[in-house]
Amino acid sequence: MSFIAPLLQLFVSFFKIGIISFGGGYAMIPLIEREIIEGRGWLTEAQFLDIIAVAEMTPGPIAVNSATYIGYQTEGILGAITATLGVVTPSFIAMVILAYVICKTQHLLVVKGALKAIVSGVVALIGFATIKIAISTGLFEVRGGLNIDYVTVTIALAAFALLRYTKLHPVLILIGFGFLGIIIY
Template sequence: MSALIQLFVSFFKIGIISFGGGYAMIPLIEREIIENQGWLTEAQFLDIIAVAEMTPGPIAVNSATYIGYQTEGLLGAVAATLGVVTPSFIAMIVLAYVITKSQHLKAVKGALKSIVAGVVALIGFATIKIALSTGLVNFSEGVKIDYVATFIAIAAFSLLKFTKIHPVLILIGFGFLGIIVY
């Protein structure tokens, strides 16, 4: 039972200190799961992020569920998922009340604006970390760029930005392209 409590507490901590959604949580999840707890390897974590991205639902919840399942089975999935969503649930209730009552205040507007800037930084960090971990860009042996993967990333971004193609179809399409190319 202590492993289930540890899963809940680990993901509760991640959920309580994260602001900005799942992508902003990725560096925190990685640090807790790989470095602090040693539950998974970097490769396993990247696989989980890839699967969590492709499946419906928020990436943080999907990641927590999958990590919980990997470490402690079905009960681990439940514990990790509850851990990551509970802080958000509580925070949304409290914040909805507070913001509704104080949204006209200049200080509240300023605080929210600076929090958004911090979230952008967290998402950027996660993007760079994933690009480096997957070999899209490699600095360990000089600057090496996987031009095919870079093209795929730019093409996927462009399709997301400039078309109305559903992201799942883009992922499936580039998944098939990856099978052919790699």
């Protein structure tokens, strides 16, 4: 049972980091550093920097990746699981509470208005990202008037139609259009 105490310390440390961190994973890095190096002495500065570099390169949120790697470095696979659970549990609890509050208050006019505005904001963010990507990939060029690459627009519309009107998996569509791009371009 002596292995439980270090796992509990890992969970509590990353739970604290998860509960007091706002602003995403990069904002958590100084908190993780303070807790793990200065507070607990689990890693050296060099080890921590290596872990951050690996966490940045791997898919997923940097805070979760860092917690997983630090947990693994200190307590093996159980440490990785424990640290990861510790850092994501506060967000999970907050989302459950928020979902409960929304479900209980969704009939209120103010909540309906807020949700409608949030959805509108999300649509605007997705639309903005789509336009930026379209411009950066050459789909549209805005300098000196609007220039349109009609072949690329046709491919984009075909991909959209396949996503909308068929049951093809999006990955298959991406792979298929990747091969089409190799042939055309």
